[in-house]
Amino acid sequence: MQRDDVGSSVLRPPAVTLDIAITGHRSRHPVFAKNKAAIAQSLSALMDLLGRIAIEESGCEGRGELPSIRLHSMLAYGADLMAVDAVQSKGWPVIAPLPFGQTLNLAINAQPVHVDDMQALLDGGMALDTESAERAAEIRNIAAKAQIFELADQDLEVERLYRKHLAERDNRAAEQDFVAICSDRAAIAARVMVEHSDILIGIWDGVTRGNIGGTRHTIESALEQGIAVIWLDAGNPDRWHLLRATEELAGLAGRPASADTEVVIRSVVREALCPVGDTWQNAHTNRIWRGKSNRFFHAYRRIEAIFGNPGLGALRSLRQYYEHPDAIAQGNGAPMLAAVAALPGGDVALAQRIGTDVLKPYAWADGVSTWLSDAYRGGMVASFLLSAFAIIGGIGYLPFATIEQKWGFAAFEFLLLTAIVVIFLTGKSRKWHERWFETRRVAEYFRHAPLLLLLGAARSTGRWPRGPKGNWPEWHVRHALRAIGLPRMQVTSTYLRAVLTLMRDHHVVPQRTYHLGKAARLKRTQHNLHRCSEMLFLSAVLSVAAYLLIEIGAKMGFVPHNLPHDVAKMFTFLGVLFPTLGGALAGIHYFGDFERFAAISEITAQKLGDVETRIALLLAAPDSDISYARVSGLAHGIDDIVVDEIENWQSVFGGKHITVPV
Template sequence: MPNSVSDVPANVPAPIAVGVTGHRAERLGTIDQSVLAAQVDGVLVAIERAAHGACFRLVGSLAEGADTIMADVALARGWQVDTVLPFAREIYERDFDQAEAAKLHRLLAVSTDVFELPGARDESGGSSSAYERAGRIVLAQSDLLLAIWDGEPVRGRGGTAQIIEEAIATSIPVLVLDPESPRPPQLLWRGLNAHELGPESVETVARGTVQDLPRLFSTIMLAEAPPPDHSRRGWLEAGRRAYALAYPLLLAAAGVRRPRAADFRKPKPPPRPASIADPGSIDARINHTLLPYFDEADCAATHAAQQFRGAFVSNFALAALAVILSLLGLLIPVHLKPLLVLGEFTAIASILTITHTASRAGWHQLWLDRRQLAEQLRCLALSARLGDLLLHGVAGESARAGTIMIARRLGLPSARVDTAYLAATYARFIDLLDDQMAYLGREAARMHRLEHRLHRLGAVLFAVTALLCIAVLLIEGLGALLPDRMAGLAHRLPLGVTVISAALPAIGAAIYGIRMQGDFAGVVERNEILAERLAQVRRIAIDEAASFDGLRRLVARTAELLTADVSQWLRASKARPLALPG
């Protein structure tokens, strides 16, 4: 068994997390705990058989009763055990008598990771709040919740019934073992429905048995696969960089930014300094497991975006060029016209080749998928420090699979949430906000300049065309008034003007097509709105006193803003796939 989830080799699936909740010893009453342990063992055997070849970790709080029974059984079966404590361990052990405290110490000693939350008994409702907080961290870690529950409604804050309700509300499947009933364990899982029916509760969620576990784990283990590579044919790689140059050249021509050396090669992740974090810490896991994937996804998204943008810029430019070459046939000698025909054919063939290549290579979809994955990993790098792995409710199936694959390898932080831990996490959070706001500001300014200059250039081209038309009308009028003097000019000028007056609108139409395809104005608007919302979150973070719950709330809000912005951007981008300009 690996010492921690981060020790799992990249080609081996990470442990599936089974969270636990259940009644305490006094609630179990006269139930024979050895019999209950045998029932739990039977359930774990059913889980192992349903997910053949997988390994598991049990996540719970080691509360006296159901939690410790399940932990002992899981350890006996070779499972990894991770523990979420509602308080610092020396405070938590006050809930136990001497014998049970010794058992707690033993289980903590064999737990792979122990996350000690900042519960405070001296506050009003502090104990209930602490147990509720611990239960929610268990849910945030879990692929499946195993509950020892008698079916009775909620009796107190943070109790078993509440945690089960919250699990179902967040689409976490729950396997319920009723210690007072002879009926087999029940699987409460919305995935048993034939159709998506919206939010569920304990009363409405579909019910199954352990016979449905193979179906459940086939769904859970599907998310272990990384997102597919949309570059399906190696020969497509060769032309990518040439097409990708069109977009940075457009930025340079518009005076938005100068060409960079990076524009001429495939992006590579920047070197990161060697980590000095403790090898078992969550920081080391993030540095070792998450950041390489984030860098790869971010570079892949940047490269695919440049390819896609370069492709549509090339297409519209080549379409305008084909029109211009055709018009030049009116001016040049006949023996040179085959060269123009060849050039026009080459332009049209290039458009067809670019469109076909981009579609086969999936540049557009690759860009969207990798950008979504990168943003989810950006949020995960912070939320994982607070025990939230983003296993549930992540939009985008391909990106979700990549996020879950990495999240399972991060597992539970092995740390005590004290003042220093909170301060360090707050500092990382502020850095994330500042970094994102700075990026959004730069990108909005760049896209605003590009949109404004392209719009102005297009307007100038059409204005020049209108002036040329007026000039032709004046010349024709003078030709009618002064036929002897103006005959030669009236004969030569209109043909050249005809070519120019047709070429300029073709270029203007190409510029308009680039603006609409790139949606530069929309990018500016979305970036400015998101930057302002992140600034509001930052002001709240600065004004509020540092607390674990407050930080979790702010991180969740930031993740919601970033992923919602990506989802909105994806919807806008998917409405503009690469197509033949026509």
């Protein structure tokens, strides 16, 4: 038997992780080579400081557990490997997004000077050149202890250009071609590394511009994505600077080190480890997952059913049954999980992690959010209707009862007004509005997360949105996905083609279809609701006009003299009934904002349609043209569409807090 209270087991606090990335000069850089010992000492001290601050700040919000600290490194020979050496004694895991397949990456970073040595390294052997052999041995040793994510989708082309470059050392064009493709691959891997990091340490002389994908370019890319950069000056290793904006790269030369470096670093670490505002543990946050909707909260969806789907179907049962978190992997999530498991060369453990760490919390957040949406929106719509019925009921004694019987109608009005107050106070105290926003954000982030996880892509720390009351949903999902991290796999063109198909079939097409249907339904609701309000207003005008005509007719002798007196109470009642109902529907129309919601869904469907077209173009291309950059770019595009949609619909309802309809 499945439990209803699954909140504590499904949306428990995630494992908090501080992710540090490293970029810096290669071993051959003159400034780095000159100050290598001092740089190593300063880097070790910086790592010690970050570790200490992370432990001290981990008690934020009373949670108290120690965070995990990881290093992300591309294992280039120089600063990258120096950082790995600095953290190995601390037991920090090393995550290595490589710009090439692991074997080719070794053959390039060992820096052989002859084709024969390159081939020997590609074949798993030893280079004859002593220095190349030593570098290869060091890289092999470190790689064996790291979690490797290999971007091997262009390895054949890289190997061809590399071989030509080594064989034709005097061929300037061959050298430029090889450097260009290596720079491009390094930039892609650096982006992956930065996306998974909270802080980037840059060991740089502050002068060398380098190539695309080099140290300065990686630092600038991190700053553009909102990642804090600790610049360790390779020319003066004792100087640390915290950079937060690309504009700070201007005029770095001669800038003195900040006197409060530890203070600003501490603020960055705390920002990464601790949510802003209320956490999911707050007493107001509903952690109880319910298996079905509450009929008392169906008013909003009943309005959609009546005015959006006219006919007998509008009166059907609207009770919804939410998929249990423990059942989603074998239910609605099963086709997607099967597609993930069938990906060629994928991480075999990833499908299981997606099922347990993504789909289960998604099902929880989706069910709780839907229940809260019904409570908030249904409660407000019910209040509009109850308010109208209270007025109508209070005056209903005029045509149907005597003044002595008015107390019954007054009691009816009082009960309805009391119900409105109860709805208002309950919704306010239990924060239906805020909690709906928060849990819906959690659900939508988890819904499309598998697309990013399959590609080792992520939304950068600095690019997550933030709600008006804090960022716990973003903080929670970011750390939950970070815990899954980069898959242990080699990305190939064949794998990317399969991911494209999965992306199209299990997200883009279903979501586009959903939004098109939603937009059409909401537009019908808006049109019919507006038309009904107009007809009620017109009926009010006609009822008043009819009474005036009766009065005129009585004065002129066309109708009995007592007729106006006999029908006055009924027409007074009708004069209140029609505009009151019309006003209630107009209030629901304003509150629901169906037209704007329809426009948001139409725009989202259009954007997803554009993505579907781009996916079709890539699938029609040869494997050599299906690159990681293109496919991950589409995944990031979908991610941006999701976030834009969340921000748009929350801007509609953001100011519409639950209140009494006055």
